[in-house]
Amino acid sequence: MIPPMIEAQKNRREILGGAAGAAAATLWPRAIRAQAAPRIVIVGGGFAGASCARALREADARLAITLVEAQHTYTAPPLSNGVLGGTRTLAQQQFGYDKIAAAGITVAIATATTVDAQAHSVTLSTGDKLRYDRLVVAPGIALRFDAIPGYSAAAAAQLPHAWTSDGTQIDLLRRQLEAMDDGGLVAIVAPVNPSRCPPGPYERASMIAHYLKTKKPRSKVVILDSKDTFTMQELFLKAWKELYPGLLEWKSLSSGGNVASIDIAKKTIETDFDNYTFAVANVIPPQIAGPIAKLAGVADRTGWCPIDPVTFESLQQKNIHVIGDAALAGAMPKSAFAGSVEGKLCAAAIAALLVDKKPAVPKLVSNCYSVVAPDYAISIAGVYHPVNGEYVDVEGSGGVSPLDAPAALRAQEAKFADAWFRTNTAEIFG
Ligand SMILES: Cc1cc2nc3c(=O)[nH]c(=O)nc-3n(C[C@H](O)[C@H](O)[C@H](O)COP(=O)(O)OP(=O)(O)OC[C@H]3O[C@@H](n4cnc5c(N)ncnc54)[C@H](O)[C@@H]3O)c2cc1C
Known part of the structure; x- marks a missing residue:
């Protein structure tokens, strides 16, 4: 790395x-x-x-x-x-x-x-x-509110996306989690690629699972996904097994994760295979510039x-x-x-x-951390350079956190995530 x-x-x-x-x-x-x-x-x-x-x-x-x-x-x-x-x-x-x-x-x-x-x-x-x-x-980004039947810009006031730099959305989602009864279902609708922060929905599912585990342990999180694979998948699946067994479920596209429609009044999400009744729904629609x-x-x-x-x-x-x-x-x-x-x-x-x-x-570096629990983070890094008019990976560069790593390494990555955020935001906004 x-x-x-x-x-x-x-x-x-x-x-x-x-x-x-x-x-x-x-x-x-x-x-x-x-x-x-x-x-x-x-x-x-x-x-x-x-x-x-x-x-x-x-x-x-x-x-x-x-x-x-x-x-x-x-x-x-x-x-x-x-x-x-x-x-x-x-x-x-x-x-x-x-x-x-x-x-x-x-x-x-x-x-x-x-x-x-x-x-x-x-x-x-x-x-x-x-x-x-x-x-x-x-x-x-702009969110494509017309992409999911039943969802709309107005619906985001009830089913927040919390996917932009508008702070009211993340605040609303947090308040809904606090208000829900123990035993409820939190549904996260994950978008197709390309989208902002590919690991973001899975980091979100992890952090919501952390909240539920500590405050509302009879509740569950389900990710309804329009994809069959996602970034750092193995690392996330392993972490969920260790940290949130029985609490967090990922439904891929082929296992019925694709959302067909949402009924806000009935608080239900219909997928290709099933119906889910949710207490809280976080809908992240597909995106464009x-x-x-x-x-x-x-x-x-x-x-x-x-x-x-x-x-x-x-x-x-x-x-x-x-x-x-x-x-x-x-x-x-x-x-x-x-x-x-x-x-x-x-x-x-x-x-x-x-x-x-x-x-x-130029040569361009990206390093993205995902915090799965307070002392547990994983990351993906890449180095890119222009070839034939577009950025491609520099051969042999980049990679993800090791699949088998001691707790100390995960904890260290959580500290790196925090340090990156503080350094970067101080440099830009400070
Ligand atoms: C939950 C979540 C977790 C994430 N975690 C990470 C992470 O750990 N690491 C990481 O590297 N990335 C992460 N990302 C991705 C990261 O937030 C985005 O990639 C980044 O914010 C993109 O920056 P930007 O400047 O292109 O867009 P933005 O940050 O969205 O900024 C665009 C700005 O433009 C303004 N704007 C738009 N249109 C107009 C207009 N017409 N007139 C005036 N102003 C306008 C908006 O108000 C906004 O402030 C995460 C994203 C999410 C949603």
């Missing part, structure tokens, strides 16, 4: 050193020199967009950077399953934008409603229009955004870059770890492009 912190720090030094050096040494092209400073607008202040804004600021103090974010408070999804397990508070997941503004980035709390790629402008819900030389689109991607013309027919893997520039619109979960980045997982590295790489590429330099071909 890769020591993630060291790789990330090495990456950061290489990226920022290179970008800052390039910008300081060279003048901008004539067209841009005519205006006060190149204008970079970033839509979306999550792991990808906010990280890109910080890296651009460090790369060149002269850039005029505006970060457009719809919410005053960002609720970070990584480790948020701990809120459901009772091991973390919602406050530990939440971050504001004051420090980003204090770093010299203009923060606009508003929704970007349209992009005019010809006129190089973004219109905000406030009515303001922002002109850009380069636009970075980092809106994360956030709506602004389509409006900007950077999403393709899949709903995701094809990019040049070196510059993260859209293959569909010039001068617009797409990073984070919204991007179609080949083998790269849709993770916060990857999104924040993409933010830095994209910043370095933009800094280079602004001075007519060729951006360096």
Whole structure:
């Protein structure tokens, strides 16, 4: 396995050193020199967009950077399953934008409603229009509410998805778990790929099982899955057998996990084979890139955004870059770890492009932890590089935690997960 912190720090030094050096040494092209400073607008202040804004600021103090974010408070999804397990508070997941503004980035709390790629402008819900030389689109995901009969955006107020950076959803799910009677069933509907954080639904099932085991031991969790396999499957199945025997059941696609419909009034979920009556249901629908991607013309027919893997520039619109979960980045997982590295790489590429330099071909690291119980975490790591226009695994790199490992290693990984979260969020939001 890769020591993630060291790789990330090495990456950061290489990226920022290179970008800052390039910008300081060279003048901008004539067209841009005519205006006060190149204008970079970033839509979306999550792991990808906010990280890109910080890296651009460090790369060149002269850039005029505006970060457009719809919410005053960002609720970070990584480790948020701990809120459901009772091991973390919602406050530990939440971050504001004051420090980003204090770093010299203009923060606009508003929704970007349209992009005019010809006129190089973004219109905000406030009515303001922002002109850009380069636009970075980092809106994360949109949930396909129409994909499951009986479920809808309105239904999420009763059957939370808790899958975005909207903190009210995770809070609602936590309150529903606290209010349910002992002996009830918690149903988790897991989405098809590609989706945000592939191990996330299984980490969530684990943390909910932990809560039930300690507070409501006659209750059960069932995962109704649209897939037959999932990431770190062997590790999860082994952990569940050890930690939550009889408490957590996984129904794969071929064993009847696929959800046909949901009846909210009757509190039932119908699958291909069975009917489940739930006390609490967490429905995670299939996903596409956030709506602004389509409006900007950077999403393709899949709903995701094809990019040049070196510059993260859209293959569909010039001068617009797409990073984070919204991007179609080949083998790269849709993770916060990857999104924040993409933010830095994209910043370095933009800094280079602004001075007519060729951006360096990147190598990209992702390391994703899943916390299965308070002192028990597992992880998957990967290193990726662009080949023939898309990210593929660097041969022989990456891997998952060992299947047979002493408790001390699992406990150490839980500490690493916490350390990664604290370091990364401090770097971006601190
Ligand atoms: C339960 C769960 C657990 C996870 N665990 C991990 C983990 O352990 N490790 C890991 O690496 N990853 C994890 N992830 C995945 C991680 O959260 C995502 O990959 C990451 O948040 C993606 O970052 P992003 O910036 O692309 O999108 P987001 O974090 O969703 O940020 C996008 C931001 O853009 C804003 N926005 C969208 N549209 C507009 C608009 N039009 N105008 C203005 N603002 C807009 C949104 O408000 C949002 O704040 C987890 C995810 C979940 C759901």
